[in-house]
Amino acid sequence: MTTTYTNDLGRITADDLAGFFVGWPTAPDPAAHLCILQGSFAVWLALDDKAAGAPRCVGFINAVSDGVFAAFVPLLEVRPSHQP
DSSP states (O other), X not given: OOEXXXXXXXXXXXXXXTTOSTTOSSOOOHHHHHHHHHTSSEEEEEEETTSSSXXXXXXXXXXXXXXXXXXXXXXXXXXGGGOO
């Protein structure tokens, strides 16, 4: 696996985000997940470049911030298939 990182959400769709939040009692659906990322102050995606077709999103982190001093990381997820 070759992993690259990007903060560009331009090529990510809700379908690309299915499969996260495993075990959460109330998880956002993929469309809500995409809205969460789009509304975040900052986002980084981990992409598996060796996936068939387009690179597959295998992890993400987002931040909520005042843009000056403080930031909070509410979500950091890695697909179970890519966890150690």
